[in-house]
Amino acid sequence: MKSVISLARDLNIDVVAEGVEIADQLEYLRQISCDEVQGYLIGRPMSADGVQGLLNSKKLRAIFAA
Amino acid sequence: MIEPIGRGERDELFLVFQPFLDLGNNRITGFEALLRWQHPSRGLVPPSEFIPIAEETGLIHEIGEWVIRRACATLSDWPEDIRVAVNFSAAQFHNASILQTIVQALADAKVAPHRLEIEITESMLLSKYGSAASILNALLELGATVALDDFGTGFSSLTYLRKLPFSRIKIDQSFIRDMLVQPPRS
Numbered sequence: 001m002k003s004v005i006s007l008a009r010d011l012n013i014d015v016v017a018e019g020v021e022i023a024d025q026l027e028y029l030r031q032i033s034c035d036e037v038q039g040y041l042i043g044r045p046m047s048a049d050g051v052q053g054l055l056n057s058k059k060l061r062a063i064f065a066a
Numbered sequence: 067m068i069e070p071i072g073r074g075e076r077d078e079l080f081l082v083f084q085p086f087l088d089l090g091n092n093r094i095t096g097f098e099a100l101l102r103w104q105h106p107s108r109g110l111v112p113p114s115e116f117i118p119i120a121e122e123t124g125l126i127h128e129i130g131e132w133v134i135r136r137a138c139a140t141l142s143d144w145p146e147d148i149r150v151a152v153n154f155s156a157a158q159f160h161n162a163s164i165l166q167t168i169v170q171a172l173a174d175a176k177v178a179p180h181r182l183e184i185e186i187t188e189s190m191l192l193s194k195y196g197s198a199a200s201i202l203n204a205l206l207e208l209g210a211t212v213a214l215d216d217f218g219t220g221f222s223s224l225t226y227l228r229k230l231p232f233s234r235i236k237i238d239q240s241f242i243r244d245m246l247v248q249p250p251r252s
Contacts, residue, residue, distance in 0.1 A: 001245055004217075004237065007224070013232055016086060016213070019239020024246055029089060036086045036095060039239070045082035045100050048140050054085060055094060055145065 002032050078104050079129070081136055083150070096149035098185070099137040101129070121157040130158045131167050138175035138182065151183040151213060156190040159198045169208065179209030183234070187215045191226055199230055206231050 001017075008015045017029050020039030029037055043054060083097035103111040120126040134152055141150045158164050172179055184205055191198055202212050211233035214226065218238045227235070 001237065001241065004235075007227070008235055011227055013227065014234040016234055016236045017242050018236050019242045021243075025242055026089075028246060029242075034089055035234075036088050038084060038086050038098065038236075039242070042087045043085040045084040047082060048143070051083050051085075051097055051140075051144065055148070 001029075001034070005032055005034055078106070079132065080104065081133065081140065083140075086151075094148070096151060096181075096183070098151040098153070099133065099140075100153075101133055117155060121155055124157075126155055126157045127161055127163075130154065130164070131171075134168055135171045135174070138171040138177050141177050141181060142175040146178075146181070149181045149183055149211075151185050153185045153215065154190075156187075156198075159186070159190060159201055162201070165201060165204055165208075168205065168210070180211065183211045183213050185213045185215045185236070188217070188219065188226060191230070202230060206233075 005015050014035040016036040016038055017025075017034050018038050020026055020029065020037045020041050022041060025039075026037060026041060046054065080102050081099045082102055083099055085094050086096050086098070087093070088095045101113050101117075103113070103116055105111050117126070120129050137150050137152050141148070144150075154164075168182070168184075172182060184202075186198070186202070205212060212231070213234040213236055214230075214232045215236045216238045217235040218241050226232075
């Protein structure tokens with residue numbers, strides 16, 4: 001993972017980690033400076049209404065703040 | 067404005083959206099649009115079952131157009147700094163009219179092109195490398211971004227990264243799952 005992120009950085013490409021499910025994974029990805037994450041830990045697929053709710057909630061920032 | 071793709075599928079297809087979180091600032095940056103089919107008798111049919119059939123029958127072009135239009139229309143209701151990522155299948159990239167479809171969908175929804183991300187897979191590049199590359203370049207000129215999905219599951223990944231102007235790569239979940247099983251080598 002580390003080497004992929006470093007190569008991507010050299011090529012000016014952002015890295016998204018898919019399927020992040022547990023907090024340890026999130027923490028490790030944060031340590032190695034992964035740009036973005038996706039997965040059940042962050043959010044399951046949701047309806048458009050769900051998106052509006054998520055964007056309006058302040059809860060998320062509290063949960064994922066480093 | 068959103069046309070149903072056919073009488074049989076009217077109201078049975080819908081999109082769900084899965085968020086991306088930026089680890090730098092802990093903010094949601096966008097959502098991947100995922101297609102779902104709620105069949106009246108069979109229930110929820112997974113895309114892995116119906117997309118290959120749609121590709122064989124050619125219906126993929128109509129479905130793909132519906133998805134891109136629906137995703138752009140939904141995106142128009144979201145804040146300006148939020149993007150939507152849409153998956154494209156190999157068959158869609160063999161049809162040059164995909165460009166016009168995307169341009170029209172963005173214009174109709176009045177959405178800035180940079181808010182649309184096209185997700186493609188490595189296997190798509192293997193099948194028709196030439197035509198995919200030219201369509202990708204046209205999309206980038208338009209201002210859209212292109213992400214390479216399922217990164218690491220193929221074997222020529224690094225070659226593609228150097229040859230094609232991807233904005234983003236998505237590391238396959240199998241790597242994330244195994245990431246902490248073996249201690250990372252320093």
